[in-house]
Amino acid sequence: MAEPPHEHPASDTPGPTPTPGPAARPLNFIEQIIEQDIAHARWGLTGTTGLGTPRGVHTRFPPEPNGYLHIGHAKSICLNYSLAKKYHGRFNLRFDDTNPSKEEQRYVDGIKADVSWLTEPLGGGFAHGPHAGGLFLASSYFEQMEEFAKELIKKGKAYACQLTADEVAARRGTPAVPATSPYRDRPPEESMRLFREMKAGKHPDGSLTLRARIDLASPNFNLRDPVMYRVLHAHHHSTADKWCIYPMYDWAHGIEDSLEQITHSICTLEFENHRPLYDWFIDAINEGRTPDGSGPWGTTIWHSRQVEFAKLQLTYTVLSKRNLLKMVQTGAVAGWDDPRMPTLCGIRRRGVPPEAIHLLCEDVGVTKFDSVIDIARFENATRTVLNKSAPRAMCVLDPLRVVIDNWPAGRVEDVEFVINPEDPSSGKRTLPFTGELFIEREDFMPEPSKGFHRLAPGAQVRLRWAYFITCTGFETGPDGKVNLVRCTYDPATRGGNAPPGADALTNKKVKGTLHWISAHHTITGHVRLFDRLFNAEAPGERTGNWADDLTPDSIKVCTGCKLDPILADAPVGQAFQFERLGYFTIDPDSRPGALLLNRTITLKESTPEKPKAAVRTYTPAEAAHELKIKQDKLPALIDAAGPAGFAERNPHHLTLDEVRALRQWLKANPPAKG
């Protein structure tokens, strides 16, 4: 495994960027780094060859199996897989299973399924396809890691430390005061003996660690002699009871990447502070090693390059395994795969196709800047994909009976129905039309409001693909609710086509088009409608507890829905667009005769009345942030700049215009220095 001399990123000089090919979009910063690496032939990259000759970019997704994956992880998976695909390489799935006290086999299984689901439309995944790198377990490297650890002990670069966790914390020091350990100058032989005893199970949990001997005074606390191994008598989901010492992330992770010869080790921003440590460990192992194996310690090991990017954050969403787990445990949701959850299994059950996640990731890009993505972008990506792919169906969620008085008794007519107007290859099917139908209750108003152009007494509307009907009256039940609408149909409008108007030149127009279903040709079922799980942009920001921002009724079940008969044979997960209602999918709990559907997302809706202008408002905290001042200086600024009417308003949220005015004022009246 010849590997070129590792160059630290700091030594990089901007090289000529190779022709990027047909660039649909500019390269993101990671692609730029990779193309420079190719230009300099680092890691043996040539960029022009196929797989492994000598090699392309090799990436990996390294989850800890201590929970289910969420949409934040999806960004990392898409990034890693896409880079391997774009640069003729491979993609590994590797479980970073170094802490058995938190990990479970069911999470391993769930994560494998989620990653496969997500990467499948990209042409494969970790297990199959042209870029499959394979499935790996950190725990299968434990023996090798142990050997490396012993090597560092012999080199005087690691030592056994008998400080307890509390003592280590107490001796951690401060930026100005170095940490201390009375054991760091212990002879290597003694450390070796203790390390062997640790492994042999002769020491209780927490009594002993192996620590790297780096720098107790480093301003980077990760370098203050970090723990490499701890004693932990715990059952491991993969290695069972074979080990009672487990490596720490910092020690293990770089070795895992090295053993798999990962070229670019992509991770999130919070690991930036760990990169020097990652590099230190590999360099320490390589001290005394040579590329040809002639050195005293053998052949040099692989040194991957770590690159950090900003993780995905979404408004109205909680994205941390800890909080997600708590939501499940407290019953805030029905489980990890509740369709309201941002987990990949929840999103999948909700009916979102993986392509929507790919589209979102392309949309938001890859940078090092912490940003929060508006959840609406994800919703829009979902609509965009489903609009192109979902067959249409005619379903009525809240049925209202319509009788067509001039329809010949008992007559059934098949009307042609375009399965997906956005996809000509999908073709047509037929739908039975009769004199007794259901329409959506909200599509009829006895006394129509202004701008309502659906059904009302005397009004004419089109029934999609069928006929124009005119309302001649309605009946109400004892409760005063409308329970029947009477209409006549116009035979000249068969197929829903508008007949020539009075002048025989312009077609007669009708404003509204309604969806419908024949009362005698429908199946009933339940449909679940979801609202956002949280009703605050940043759940928990207000009170410190996300539970305070839970939407009270974020799930609504419609019973007795009148569904298109085509749904009877649809498989679980099949997506449909219910005309004018949104996108829906069959839930796994659905049964023949007891259909259950989930609404994935509504259609985009512009309201009939003049939509009220959505004015962006700022909380005091947001305004201060926007103006780059401390929040406590905001009141004084407002007093000084005085946006009209602000003082009378409650709550004291600022409008966009007011924030702009304050910014202008600040520009004209810069704060005094000091």
Place this chain on the structure above:
RNA sequence: AGGGGUAUAGUGUAACGGUAGCACAACUGACUCUGACUCAGUUAGUCUAGGUUCAAAUCCUAGUACCCCUGCCA
């Protein structure tokens, strides 16, 4: 406080010393057998202050704001 990062329209991102562009959102309008889709147009931006330069988002200096780091978690 020390260290590590990041600042470009409302939001997300390009521009690599040479015309600040794109997408989403918003707003106008057109089209429409889904109040969907599609299409056209409008509004709006380089954190601040100095400096270098014919020319600065970009280079230099000094500030400001935000994120990460003091687990035997990852």
